[in-house]
Amino acid sequence: MSTYVQPVAPTEGRLGHLTPEQTEKLQQFWVRIFDIIDGKVQFDQTAPSSFKGQARDEDAAAPAPEKKSGWFGRGKSAAPAAEAAKEAPAPRFTGEDIRTALWKVVMMDHPDLLILKFIRARKWNLDDALKMMLNALKWRIAERIDELIELSDEELDQKYPKFIEQMRLGKGYLRGADPLNRPMSVVNTRLHHKNDQPAETIHRFTLYTMECGRLLLGPSAETVIVIFDLSNFGLDNMDWGFVRLFVQCFESYYPETLGVCVVHRAPFVFWGLWKLIQPLLDPVVASKFVFTRNNAELHKVIPRERLPITHYDGLDDWTYQYVPAAPGENAPMKDEVKKAELLKERHDLEARFEAVTRAWVSNINGQNSPERDEIARQLREQYTRLTPYVRAKNLYQRWGVAHDGQVNWTYNVKA
Template identity: 80%
Template sequence: MSSPAASTAPTSTYVQPVISTDGRLGHLTPEQTIKLQQFWVKLFDIFDGKVQFDQTAPSSFKGQAREEENADGTPAAPVQKAGWFGRRTASESGPVAPRFTGPQLQKTFWKVAMMDHPDLLVLKFIRARKWVLEDAMKMFLNALKWRIVERLDELIELSDEELDVKYPKFIQQMKIGKGYLRGADPLGRPMSVVNTRLHHKSDQPAETIHRFTLYTMECGRMLLPPGAETVIVIFDLSNFGLDNMDWGFVRLFVQCFEAFYPETLGVCVVHRAPFVFWGLWKLIQPLLDPVVASKFVFTRNNAELHKVVPRERLPIIHYDGLDDWKYEYVPAVPGENDRMKDTVKKEELLAERHGLEISFDEATRAWIKNLDGKNSEQRDEIAVQLREQYTRMTPYVRAVNLYQRWGVAVNGEVNWTYNVKKE
C-alpha cells in the first residue's frame, strides 16, 4: 500500500513579462545618448531664460475651466475652457498672462527628481514622444507647470491629519481601503489596488478624491526601487455598479499616465469586470492614448489574475492568494514628524542638496559641450550622491506616510514582506 503523497507547493501560473530596456537609463545607444544630450541643451536654454516658451498654466483636466493662481499666488488671468480631457479649445479672450519662469521650473524639476537619476526622469518624456525632442520638451514643461498648479508639494509635506483638515474625509479614503499600494511583482513594480465598490461619488468632496489620487501617485514614486520605473494598477471591479462610476476620476487617471507621469504605467489590470462595465468601456477606450490602452489587461477571475501577479504576492482574502495579509490603516504616531520642525538641520540639508544639484548641472553643461554620444561617469556618481542625500533629508522635508508606518519605505529602501501560507 503506498504512503500518502507529500504536500507540495502549488504550481505557479505566473508569467513574468519581458520588459524592454530600449531607451532606458543604462541601456542607451550612442544615438540615443546624443538625443539625451540635445534635450539637456534645450532644457538649460529654458532654465537660463535664453529662449521663450509657453508660460501659461496647463489647462484643468477636470472637464471645466477653473480659477487658477499665478506662480506667486496672485489671481491668474481668465483661462480658456477645457475640453473633455482638459485640452484647450480655441479662445477669443486674447493672450493669457505669463505665469512661469525658467528658474522656477528648474527649482520644480529638482523637487520632482527626488531620489531618481535626473536622466531617468527626462527619458520618460523623451520615450513617450518617440524621441521627437520638441514634443518631449513641450510635454515635460507642461508637466512641471502642472505640478506647481496642482500644489503637489503639499501632498508630500503635510501630514495625514493636516490633509484631512484641508480636504474633508481624506483619511476616510485610507481607512476604508479604497485605494492603496501593496507589494510588488518580481520585477519590483509596486502594485496599486483600487477597490471601486467602495467608491461613491457623493461620499466625499470631489477635490478630496482628486487629491487622494495624486497623493497615492506620489507615494508610488517613493516605492519604486532602483531598476524599476513602472507600476501595476489593479482595478478591482468586484460588485461594481453604475453608482460606483466616477468620470472625474477616470479623466484624472488617464491624464496623469498620459501626460504627467508618462512611461510609468506598466500594466493596468481590470479585475472581475461585470457586464455593466463593458458599456462604459466602449466610451473610455476611444479616449485612451494607444500606448496606454495597450497596457490594459482584463482578468475574469482570480485564476487569471495569478498569471499577471504571483499568488505569493496576493492576499488570501478576496484574491485566493497565498499572502496572509489584510489591509489596515495605521494612524499617525504623535511626534513622527518632529524632525520637520528642526529648521536648522533642514536648512543645512537643503543647502547640501542644492550644492549637489549645482554639481550635477555643471557636470551636465560640460558633458553637452561635445555631443559625442558618450556617457558621463561623473554625472552618474553625483546622481548616486543625490539619492543618498535625499534619503537623509527625507524626514526633514516629507511627512511620514502610511507606507513608512508599515515599514515598507525606510531609509531609502523598499522592503515588502509577505506572510506566505502553504496551500
C-alpha cells in the same frame, strides 16, 4: 503549481542601455532644458488649464479671466492696446520656476531617468518631449503637488474633508510588488461612491497615491501595476472625473510610469462603459490594459505569493489596515536649522550636476559621463537623509515598507 508568466523587463531606451545615438538625443535635450532655464528661448509661460476643465478658487496658478470691458466692467468699449498691455498679467512661469520644479520631481532618481520617460513617451521627438515635460512641470506647480508631500494625513484631512476616510476604507492603496519590483496599486471600485466625499478630496487623494507610488519605486523599477478590482461594481460606483484624471496622469503627467493596468472581474455593465473609456486612451496606454475574469487568470499576471488570501485566493496572509500617524512622527520637519543645512547640501549637489552636465553637452558625442552618474548616486543618498525634514510620513513608511531610501515588502506566505 504557479501559473504566473513573468514578463521581460524592457531595456530599450532605458538608463544604462542607451545607444550612442540615444545618448546624443539625451544630450541635445539637456541643451534645450538649459536654454529654457537660462532664458535663451521662449516657451509657453502660461499655467496649464485645469485637468477638470475648471479653475479652483484656491489655485493661485489658475489663469486670470480675460477682461473684455472697461475699468469698472460696465460693458463699455475695451481698453486701448496700451492700457490692455498694462493690465496683462506677468508671465506665470519662468525658467527658474521650471528648474525648481524639475529638481523637486527628481527626488531620489537619476535626473536622466526622469527625462528619458518624456523622450520615450514622445518617440524621441525632442520638440514634443520638451513641450510635454514643460507642461507636466507647470501642472505640478498649478496642482500644488508639494502639499501632498509636505502635509500630514491630519492636515490633508482638515483641508480636504474625508481625506483620511479614503485610506481607512482601503479604497485605494499600494501593496507589494511583482518580481520586476513594480509596486502594485489596488483600486477597490466597489467602495467608491461619487457623492460620499467632495470631488476635490478624491482628486487630491488620487494624486497623493501617485506620489506615494513614486516613493515606492525601487532602483530597478520605473513602472507600477494598477489593479482595478471591479468586483460588485455597479453604475453608482462609476466616477468619470476619476477616470479622466487617471488617464491624463499616466498619459501626460507621469509618462512611462504605467506598466500594466489589470481590470479584474469586470461585470457585464462595465463593458458598455469601456466603449466610452477606450477612445480616451492613447494607444500605447490602452495596450497596457489586461482583463482578468477570475482569480485564476489574475494569478497569471501576478504571483499568488504576492496576493492576499482573502478575496484574491492568494497565499499572502495579509489584510489591509490603515495605521494613523503617531504623535511627533514629523518632528524633524520643524527642525529649521537641520533642514536648512540639508537643503543647502542638496542644492550644492544639484548645482554640481548641472555644471558637469553643461560641460558634457558642450560636445555632443554620444558618450556617457561617469562623473554625472556619481553625482546622481550622491543625490539619491542625500535624498534619503533629507526626506524626514521635507516629507511628512505616510502610511507606507508607517508600515515599514519605505525606510532609509529602501523599499522592502514582506509577505506572510501560507501553503
